[in-house]
Amino acid sequence: MKMIIVTGMSGSGKTVALKMFEDFGYYCVDNLPLELLLNFVDLTIESERGMKGIALGIDIRSGLNGLQEVFDELSHKKINMEILFLDADDETLIKRYKETRRNHPLAVEGRLIDGINLERERLAFLRERADRILDTGRFLTKELKQELKKIYVDGKSFNNLFVTVLSFGYMYGIPDDPDLLFDVRFLPNPFYDQKLRLKTGEDKEVSDYVFSNNDADIFLDKLDDMIKFLIPRYIDEGKSALVIGIGCTGGQHRSVAIAAAIKERLDNIEGIGVRLEHRDMGKNISRISQR
Incomplete structure (x- = not known):
């Protein structure tokens, strides 16, 4: 027993x-x-x-x-x-x-x-x-x-490392707790497309827009490679929590789509826990709707 x-x-x-x-x-x-x-x-x-x-x-x-x-x-x-x-x-x-x-x-x-x-x-x-x-x-x-x-x-299996992939908007401030922080504002912003402005990176149309730019896939591959290199070394050091911050301007489109894609890849790594959190998703929608 x-x-x-x-x-x-x-x-x-x-x-x-x-x-x-x-x-x-x-x-x-x-x-x-x-x-x-x-x-x-x-x-x-x-x-x-x-x-x-x-x-x-x-x-x-x-x-x-x-x-x-x-x-x-x-x-x-x-x-x-x-x-x-x-x-x-x-x-x-x-x-x-x-x-x-x-x-x-x-x-x-x-x-x-x-x-x-x-x-x-x-x-x-x-x-x-x-x-x-x-x-x-x-x-x-x-x-x-x-x-x-x-x-x-x-x-x-679980090696005591839990990874949080956190999307956020720089306009609302940088989170205090990310161990790794990445800025995806170099990608084209769906905010300027009227059809996508009130949607989020969780919507397929927005995600497709973000990844229609080849740089998004290149960035994701390089980031994925680096994270997979770091994770076993963090585990060896006894680290129990890792927060990966992904930021764009408002935390609604680009960072949400990229963070979700990272989380999907990390789900395939045996022995770690993974969760996805969107800190600011929806805030911009509320601001625009109140105008």
Whole structure:
């Protein structure tokens, strides 16, 4: 029987992940006291219950003293154990806590950021030991479920690198988080075609217009080659999240079409997660419609 330890930062999506594992056929328990964990595993293995496996939520609330000894004992028992560590950047965690109006377990009376920093310190050994690390900072709930399904139901390999292809418009400012940033304003702008102005790069007519220019295909091939060169090296360095920014003037036509084409190519790379995000698509349409 497989046992998955679901752990990570408070606010990173562990509760959501456990509910998903339950849907996948796992027997799930959250925040079980460490003193009871070994007995629970023994009883569950004995009963079997036709389960696919066990998923246990362990985090800062459980108390981490003695956790290493528990892991050693599970290894001695030859339990097929895997650690899934969910993480997110500080800005995302703060935003989630403010939206839910919950208190961080280590910052009940202090500043939220201090609690987050202290938790990172205390969980560092777990993150280092984790078999898989998922950065949920850009995940919607449905996207997190899709990634977990790929790994734990479909059996696809995953090397802890999640790639976000982000389209944006320079007129709305450069995003803060891209690791790689590319400007596609050298391509002809569909905005100046009246038939395409109120459409987006997701529409076939716009995409065809963008790729009717030979430079678009040349750019895509060169970028694809570079990204495929970089990805295994990022994985070797332990990088868990990569953001590729693609910008045009308004973030509506060219960057959207190019970003979608990049995402389609990256989907064919085994062992990474990929998502597509259009930060500014539709903003220009709203501005023009209000004139």
